[in-house]
Amino acid sequence: MKNIRFVITFLILVILFSSVVGTFVYVVDPLQQYRKASYSPLFSGQQRYQNPGLAKNYTYDMIIIGSSMTENFVPSKVGESLDGNVLKLSIEGSTAKEQRMIADVAIHTGQVKKILWGLDYFSVRENSVRDEESFPFYLYDENKWNDFKYIFNISNVKHAFGALLLPKDQYARFRNLDLLNNWDSSAQYGPDQVFAKWKEARFAEQTTSENEPSLDVVKQRFEDHIISLIKAHPEIEFTFYYPPYSIVRQQVWYSLNPARFSNQQAMKKYMFEQFSNFNNVKVFDFQSDSSITYDLSLYKDLSHHSAGVNQSIIEAIAADTHRVTKENVDLNNSMLEQQVQSLVINENGPVFSLSITMDGQAVAMKQITTTSKNQVRVPLKDFAMAAGIEFSYDIPSKTATLTRENVQAIITVGESEALVNGQPTTLEAPIQIVQNRLVAPLIAITRILDGKVEITNDQHHPYFINYDLSFK
Template identity: 35%
Template sequence: MKLKQFFFKIILATLIALLPFSMVNYIVDPYQFYRQPGFYKPVYFNDQRYQNPGLARTQDYSLAIIGTSMTDNFLLSYVNNALNRKIVKLSMMGASMYEQKLMANVVIRTQKADTIIYELNYFSFRGGSERVTQTGKGFPYYMYQGGIMSHFKYLCNPETLLRSYQILLKHYKGIRHYTMVEDLEKYNTWYYNSKFAMENAIKDWNLAQNDLKRADPEEFTWKYIKDNTDKNLINLIKSNPDTEFILFYPPFSILIHKFLDNRDLFHKEIKLKQYIFENTRNLENVKIYDFQDLEEITHNLDNYRDMTHYSIEINEYIIDSIAKGQHIVNDENIEQKLENLITQVAEYKVES
């Protein structure tokens, strides 16, 4: 009995000690977990895995964009105008399919968006079906979960307190932390400080040849790829029939497909596309857009800063195509589009 009382007192004392810090975190709410800022000018932190759940919870939108860094340069104003929708962009550098599913579930729980533009990046399907990116701070699962513990972990977290301090420092002293962005339009965009040129794409090709981490065959087993597809994509879509999923394959340069082919991984990429199509073709809440066989884009290496990342003009082309309903995959063109890409990869000669 005395032991129980002792532990109860310890827990109570801990909660009392944490209360002032929790109150600061609740009032400042640095990641906008509860509300958009009221007493200070909004800022956004570039640690996407922390910031994005807050944006999904408190921004005003009817359409969400979820993906990797390939979606970073979708400008809110451009998408809003092209699609006549209020959007929130929730891109995460190097996101796995599991991370994208976690993000989508936050969006769906808010009941704000009836449509999600959802990137299908072959590299996101690698590894285990619960793979996350572990930064120095770990992955903030609590930001993506419901329940009282998610609130407790957010409010009592030293990371939240640090961000609260940085916001107060900016508000009262004018000292802006380097991870802050004041304009949501520019949040995690990089088009303005990147050089898109053939030389950079070829340089990346050369650097990747002896870099196993760029595409480790052990991470690209068909079991991993299929598990990620079933658990993190197909189940998500089938479980949410009232949400429209606009899936798209980003237009990587032809170099990356050639690189994957050299590592005997390209045929699994094609198999993945076939598998996704077969398992979504009869679902009314899915459209698939495939830009990877568009030679006028993917063979023009001046569109790229490396083998995969493309210029903002390509982001705009993707949105314009979605607005016009162009490059949709269907029963009539699926085989031809796959054959186009297979032929292009087989015939392409890299001038390195």
């Protein structure tokens, strides 16, 4: 009998405790899933959990959708430029599926008139959500019966206490909705940060290239998650833009994961063609804008740029520049491809794109590799063919011989000196084997063969340089 009473008493206490906890979370509603907070809220940095409540209960007529590339937008400034009351619903690392889910929640309120959407290729490569098993689907639906996952979540209990009890000057970055998840002030930008990530990415990209989905699969995901939304809402004005990753990021994809780079280029054109079927859609492309993508001082890693770039994007959209049209869609893609093909990555200074001419006439170099001691390196065989120089290479001794008229240069891989007509001559950088190709410092090799190099900067594009080679 005592055991039965104990069990009954225990159950009653559990029910009472659960009721108190559940009522507390419901009333405080720390993620604002049921109502906008009447107190000074403490927002969560977990966007997949916080955003549904913001979308359901705040007042706005324009939303920002996208990955971390859109996190540095300041909604009040976006609203000033694009004429809207803006709510940012960015989700770091999100796929188009996740972005569609939060867009649906916002649109369901009937408030949305405009959507600014940062469209990353990677978002349509995947058809999943992060941490599928623990993803808070219950926050995105209208089913109240599954809200117990929110009400009885220990993290939300702690969050509710924090929202009520913590001093208002603590966690300031989680109390300002305009700057929520904006990481600009805490980021370190510059070439050092970019090149640190570049070294990591050269290995990582080679391992991920094996899993690149087919273009047909990517197109279908784009249709499922984005085009279907546009079709369903002709009353909403959609503005999409392709974010400006650093040119180093694009070069890594181009050189180490060419299938991904090719798919990205193809999808940009395909998406524009699909968007063109709708009068309520505009698309903008910033990926070949060298004034942004070559300036590594604007980036904290290979992809993520400063808030100043976000503001420039908004100003460009407001001015209707960078807009993709049927006349420039191919040009935008070809410009980006030319940029990565000619890119010279200089860890000791700025990156730049290099064109090479011979007496003013363009010559083809299949590969322009990273610089060595500020010396641009080119494939030695390509150089010899373009200059009409006799070339031979002895594999066992790793020695190259170049002969032009009365000058003969003998150069060994890794050696800092060359024999020029039998006389030792110092090289500013040795020849090396890079990606199974013999490369040499262009200026040094030209000069020891009695040639000249004239270096010219493009006045309109400071990151574009021409080397014009000439021989007597």
